[in-house]
Amino acid sequence: MQDKNAAPLAVLVGVDFGLPHFDAELEELGLLAQTAGLEPVARVTCKRRAPDPALFVGSGKADEIKLLAEQTGASEILFDQALSPVQQRNLERALGMPVNDRTMLILEIFAQRARSHEGKLQVELARLQYLSTRLVRRWSHLERQQGGIGGRGGPGETQIELDRRMIGEAIKRTKERLTKVKRQRQTQRRQRERREAYNISLVGYTNAGKSTLFNALVKARAYAADQLFATLDTTTRQLYLGDQEGGGRSVSLSDTVGFIRDLPHGLVEAFQATLQEAADADLLLHVVDAANPAWHEQMQEVQRVLGEIGALEVPQLVVFNKLDAVDAAKRPLALQDRMDLDGRLLDRIFVSAQSGEGLPVLRNELARRAQEAAEARQALESDESPTAFGHNGGLNSPMTNE
DSSP: OOOTTSOOEEEEEEEEOSOTTOOTTOHHHHHHHHHTTOEEEEEEEEEOSSOBTTTBSOHHHHHHHHHHHHHHTOOEEEESSOOOHHHHHHHHHHHSSOEEEHHHHHHHHHHHHOOSHHHHHHHHHHHHHHHHTOHHHHTGGGTTOOOSTTOOOOHHHHHHHHHHHHHHHHHHHHHHHHHHHHHHHHHHHHHHHHTTOOEEEEEEBTTSSHHHHHHHHHTOOOOOOSSTTOOOSOEEEEEEEOOTTSOOEEEEEEEOOOBOTTOOHHHHHHTHHHHHHHHTOSEEEEEEETTOTTHHHHHHHHHHHHHHTTOTTSOEEEEEEOGGGSOGGGOOSSSEEEEEETTEEEEEEEOOTTTOTTHHHHHHHHHHHHHHHHHHHHHHHHHHSOOOBOTTSSBOOSOOOO
């Protein structure tokens, strides 16, 4: 008998459709499940050419999953891919227990982790939009409550319509509140622009060590943990850098939410206000977990989301973090080099936010870039400012009186 305080047990299911980078061990889904407070007890994978329209997997595989869940005492089934509302409903009927997909799991984690008013609003909007497509499943117990003879609809349908309207109104209210938050963020950004601050945003795959690096650079105490989605709320701090001329320069550094494979579009849309920090930055620090064998695929996923939020054109500096966890045989020859990313040659710096190795190199590079940006801005301003008077005291204008 399972301990009441123990985490609910879950069976993980993944289907290989022959696409690249299939996670055969369902490692990431397992991490997501644990982050959400579930304990994976079994993993099932299978190959298919295409999803079954009714059950996503075949009926034989569904029976196998049901038997495995009964044998292990699991109370929930988790799919690594997104399920349609119909597939989810059919699976729950066939298996006799809750079935959730990767999208719902990520939404659940975001709901648990959101701390700020803005973060909670963004998660609420994404959850409402997700649930609005699944009302029939939620109210399937009312299907028996149909109207009398010859009558269509009845209480069940009325309840669904009522809920649909309530969710629609809640979505509208949440969007309005988020619009206000977005305006406040824009005001803050304009204030930073007026101060001529050089804005740097940290981006990267979840658990790449962005918050640990952020804390190491600004000596802050932003929440950092070795888990998925430790940070949801954007934190911005001033980072003091000594430049080559010794004058010193202060830049604005923002830590943002981590990305993940198949990040639900609804979440990207809902977190637009937060992710806008990245799109409006002068420089993106693309943080990569150097010790993760799948770092290349993770970088590609980050690039995909950056494209979705209109931030692909922002200059990037790649930071390979967790150097302390890299095998001695695989350590780089130099702490700074260049790498090709989607046809762009980018500067790359290797660091360990944990031990501090490579951080002086990173700070120097940030100082150099901030200095160059300031000089470019000054040159632009001097080019654009009109000279009020010529040498003879008259107006210096290209126009002359004929």
